[in-house]
Amino acid sequence: MNNVRVRFCPSPTGDPHVGMVRTALFNWAYARHTGGTFVFRIEDTDTARDSEDSYRMLLDSLRWLGLNWDEGPEIGGPFAPYRQSERLEIYRDVAAKLLASGHAYYCYCSQEELEQRREKAQAENRTPGYDGKCRNLTDEELGQFKSTNREPVLRFKMPGSDFTWMDLVRGELTFAAEHVPDYVLVRANGDPLYTLVNPVDDALMEITHVLRGEDLLSSTPRQIALYAALKDIGVGKGITPEFGHLPYVMGEGNKKLSKRDPESSLSMYRNEGFLPEGLLNYLALLGWSMGEDQEFFSIEQMATAFEITRVNPNPARFDLKKCTAINADWIRSLSPAELQNRLLPYLTTSAVLPEKPTVQQLDLLAKSIELIQERIETLGQGVKMLRFLFVSDDEFEIDPDDKPAVTDESGRSVLVAASNVLEELDDWNRTEIEAVLRAELIETMALKPKNAFGALRVAATGRRVSPPLFESLELLGKTRSLARITAALSS
Ligand code: GLU
Numbered sequence: 001m002n003n004v005r006v007r008f009c010p011s012p013t014g015d016p017h018v019g020m021v022r023t024a025l026f027n028w029a030y031a032r033h034t035g036g037t038f039v040f041r042i043e044d045t046d047t048a049r050d051s052e053d054s055y056r057m058l059l060d061s062l063r064w065l066g067l068n069w070d071e072g073p074e075i076g077g078p079f080a081p082y083r084q085s086e087r088l089e090i091y092r093d094v095a096a097k098l099l100a101s102g103h104a105y106y107c108y109c110s111q112e113e114l115e116q117r118r119e120k121a122q123a124e125n126r127t128p129g130y131d132g133k134c135r136n137l138t139d140e141e142l143g144q145f146k147s148t149n150r151e152p153v154l155r156f157k158m159p160g161s162d163f164t165w166m167d168l169v170r171g172e173l174t175f176a177a178e179h180v181p182d183y184v185l186v187r188a189n190g191d192p193l194y195t196l197v198n199p200v201d202d203a204l205m206e207i208t209h210v211l212r213g214e215d216l217l218s219s220t221p222r223q224i225a226l227y228a229a230l231k232d233i234g235v236g237k238g239i240t241p242e243f244g245h246l247p248y249v250m251g252e253g254n255k256k257l258s259k260r261d262p263e264s265s266l267s268m269y270r271n272e273g274f275l276p277e278g279l280l281n282y283l284a285l286l287g288w289s290m291g292e293d294q295e296f297f298s299i300e301q302m303a304t305a306f307e308i309t310r311v312n313p314n315p316a317r318f319d320l321k322k323c324t325a326i327n328a329d330w331i332r333s334l335s336p337a338e339l340q341n342r343l344l345p346y347l348t349t350s351a352v353l354p355e356k357p358t359v360q361q362l363d364l365l366a367k368s369i370e371l372i373q374e375r376i377e378t379l380g381q382g383v384k385m386l387r388f389l390f391v392s393d394d395e396f397e398i399d400p401d402d403k404p405a406v407t408d409e410s411g412r413s414v415l416v417a418a419s420n421v422l423e424e425l426d427d428w429n430r431t432e433i434e435a436v437l438r439a440e441l442i443e444t445m446a447l448k449p450k451n452a453f454g455a456l457r458v459a460a461t462g463r464r465v466s467p468p469l470f471e472s473l474e475l476l477g478k479t480r481s482l483a484r485i486t487a488a489l490s491s
Pocket residue numbers: 009010011043198211212213216
């Protein structure tokens with residue numbers, strides 16, 4: 001079955017969000033599972049809301065995630081162009097054909113008239129959608145409207161029957177005809193709407209399966225009717241795609257995760273240093289599972305196993321903690337060299353390392369990877385932990401929250417004693433460092449390890465949360481370690 005054609009067709013408005021990525025992932029996985037084609041289409045016909053910035057972010061995000069598309073922007077394909085803003089001629093032409101064939105009609109009703117009739121219908125307990133008033137205007141009525149300079153919208157004529165389809169995720173679904181009234185395809189100013197352009201492109205691009213969020217469920221019966229009309233007028237090959245509606249993603253307080261929730265923004269994950277593998281692995285679990293409690297897998301493994309029919313229709317809960325934990329698993333699974341590669345751009349953007357690090361800096365970085373690999377959940381945490389190793393002593397700062405550890409009395413006495421024994425140490429390695437510090441602070445001074453080493457840790461690394469202390473001191477070197485202790489003592 002390799003004639004499967006699926007599409008990911010976001011509108012470029014604002015920041016890409018995780019719900020969108022989940023949709024892209026499921027479509028990608030289905031295409032790869034079936035050996036089909038993953039089409040990437042940009043639905044940018046709403047000039048008031050779409051932006052070029054957002055368009056670029058979308059492409060950049062999909063590339064970062066590794067969800068490669070087979071047809072779409074920048075690579076083209078047999079149904080190019082894949083940006084709807086470049087396809088307006090096509091929509092104009094199809095709209096004219098729908099009008100000429102009687103599948104659509106001009107509707108002259110003004111907003112106020114529609115509103116009045118809606119209220120009246122509600123008052124009389126009738127279903128409030130469009131009442132079909134302009135379906136059969138007489139020539140005389142048409143003439144009258146034309147003379148008033150009212151610009152009509154183009155409305156689709158629904159066939160008036162109930163709609164039933166087998167949803168790939170939700171099973172059989174039925175919408176009664178009265179709940180799916182005639183709807184607008186083209187605005188009075190001539191702008192084509194999503195209701196028209198989305199199914200037209202599905203038809204022309206020979207899409208076979210539509211996997212999308214449940215929020216779009218109510219547009220499905222309208223679209224199914226439109227695919228039939230398009231078939232009738234010879235637009236596309238007459239395929240009505242199969243539909244699978246992916247479950248809602250719920251955020252805090254059992255409310256739908258919204259674009260406004262900070263954890264829904266894709267750039268948040270990228271900025272904090274989630275690995276694409278980790279984020280996608282987690283998003284795959286929102287509505288799907290590999291089975292057998294297997295929660296750690298790559299998207300290639302997902303693609304091999306992916307069956308739409310195993311998508312769970314129940315709302316999925318978004319859990320940032322779990323997402324972070326899975327990311328941490330992914331970080332641990334990388335080879336140290338690979339982790340270093342992933343970390344490097346984060347270290348340079350946060351100016352911990354220069355754009356072109358020196359050989360010594362890279363060497364130090366390579367040695368430090370083993371100290372953090374088991375301790376970080378995101379690359380951003382890695383940057384925070386390693387900053388102390390690379391900043392100059394002038395730039396080095398102690399985290400204000402952790403400062404009391406080195407300024408209170410017990411902290412100071414620890415630092416003085418540690419500085420004295422470390423000064424005497426010739427063999428600067430982790431084992432020796434640990435031995436002299438333990439002898440002095442724990443045995444001689446009878447301190448608790450937490451108090452003894454806490455102050456040193458803050459003095460040397462600037463934070464309570466750091467890589468292991470003795471290893472950190474070793475990498476920092478004797479001169480710099482002692483300088484940090486001296487600086488802490490004079491702060
Ligand atoms: N452009 C639509 C959206 O972003 C696509 C919906 C669909 O997949 O049909 O909501």
